[in-house]
Amino acid sequence: MSARRLVVEADGGSRGNPGPAGFGALVRDPASGEVLAEVAEAIGTATNNVAEYRGLIAGLRAAAELDPGAAVEVRMDSKLVVEQMSGRWKVKHEDMRRLVDEARTVLPGGRITYTWIPRAKNAAADRLANEAMDAAAAGRSWQRAAGAAPAAPPAAPAADADPGEPVTLVLVRPGSTPLTEERRLSGRGGDDPALSERGRAEAAAAATSWEVSHADVIVTSTLRRARETARLLAAAREVEVLPDPAWDAPDLGEWEGLTAPEVTRAWAAEFAAWRTSAAVAPPQGESLDAVAARVAQARERLVRRWAGRTVVVVTHLDPLRLLLRTALDAGPAAHRRLRVDPGSRSVLRLWADGGAEVWAVNRA
Template sequence: MTARRLVVEADGGSRGNPGVAGYGALVRDADTRAVLAERAAPLGKASNNVAEYSGLIAGLEAAARIDPAADVEVRMDSNLVVEQMAGRWKIKHEDMRRLALAARELCSARSAAGGSVTFTWIPRADNKAADALSNDGMDGRTIDRSYAAPDAAPGAAPDAATPATSATTTVAEAPVEPRQSEPDLTPPTRVLLVRHGVTDHTLRAQLDGRGGGDPGLNTQGREQASDVARAVRALVGRDVRVVTSGLYRARQTGAVLGERLGVTPTADDRFDEQGFGDWDGKSMGQISARWPDELVRLRTDQTYARPGGESHEQLRERVLAGWHDLVAAGGTTVLVGHRKPFLVILTDLLGIAPEGFWRLALAPGSLTGVEVWRDGNAVVSFVNRTDHLGD
């Protein structure tokens, strides 16, 4: 007998991150698309990630009440939750670990009953129903609705559902903080991302990650650093700090910037380039000829690392830890670093899935502008600006 198939759509949100939070989830019949259950509830003050995990748990619990042995596909627009539940990304925060464990226990119970759970990332535009329910939760409403599935007859409306005679429908108001409807008008944290100037390794397309040869700027790279310094001076005031990665080429570029701006740069090795292990110093031509499958895997498998190197997951964890500290400091910062760490920051801010990681261009000596507000909103003002080079 073919197992029943269900779809869980889940979401969560926080107005302030952390702030007024709530979650929403619904369960559909995978074949008819009929909505079988809806859930929403407020969480008080919590982060986006906690709210998203809470929505996931509510959706899995609702699916368990419908059919504990069905095959379930979970669809969420949170790449973080999907990747962590798939085991490809580590879970750093204790509150998220606790919620992830509860979700995994629900998945294990389903597996023991003969069913399965898979996770799929979807764009935010495709998760509107769960998003609407999560907003109900943030507005202080608790929703627990169950429906009887309509017959999957030809021509039946795919989203139609009939209230079950034995089902309960609860919509309760809960005390909640006033909704933050006004935008955060306080000054944002401004960060100017500056990729270092070129080295001989750059021109030869050789990998030069942390733990490698740590090359310095060549003549062209030093000229690019001077060009960058002039451009940055025109974009920022004197109340600015300069932070560089711990690698020599970034520190050299940062030193030129610091001199131009009248500040002393500080180095933070959390923004170092990815460690490529035994591939450091080798050209992309050599790598693609000798290790073509491994090269594809490094680009697509978040957990894959070369011997002595780092996986993308490890890179992401350390870079975002540094980024969160930098943003929390406020003010204006010029961050001098490398392509992959900057791609980690930008894809996290923009919600870009891992497969879209390489679609952003960041040339040596380029400038990228970012603004982040205390309520978690962010704007990428410009990317890969290079018009100042060679002036």
């Protein structure tokens, strides 16, 4: 008789790397797709990689509790964990070695296979991990036991708000950096530049705007220019600043730090394809479709958590354009036609049922 088959989906992350961290994992019956167990936990301050490994270990333990003789396929969007656990990449860091060893003791290695999946296909584990990170960021202990029925997200500040109320998003593009001023491409895979003098002035001006003055919380990309802008926005008011990598700029791979003419000279066909297709990624980079998937999930988390409140989101050009054109129900062709300047504010209202209003775009 062949062994029972189970699928483990796992994820983990931190807001700051290191920062408030958590993991989530679930076990599925691969034939029916039924979720057999869920487990998640806020783990305090940790790195993304530690949280991802903690999610893997928790998922394997949940599978072992269901059936210690099962054959398990692990599906994760962490290339690092999948390649290291498959034995194709070396484990150089001592902390990672301990976690790898711990994961390998849960079930016999011959019964486990590892598969990398895109983040968009790991949404269930991502949701659990983000619930755990929300709790960690708020300083709460929180966990979901293996085998427990799906539960409501941890309590949020807007728990007493009318669920029919919209969330108001004030979208602020970070101030300029030296790369902005030189018209160089700058995503999340490059040098992570600080604000320039002009960028600090742009952020300081945004901090005095009426849109930002009504903020109940500030959510920010984890990139340096965004975090510096968020700190300047928060300086004059007592509001929490929550870093979230889902709002980071795209990874532009080998094009990071280059100008458009420089990219065109070396990658003419690839650059033209990237500008016309959301499915095309820069070499070693991230496609706009991949960015859209993480931004959509982050948007839904904000709508669910902050109904009736005003949230300032400090994020970058492409995530901003994605939010605006989704609210406008505009197609991909509209993406590069939306002008959003450094330090500018755009305002949306979003409802849980998918309704949206655009109140302002590129206000400076």
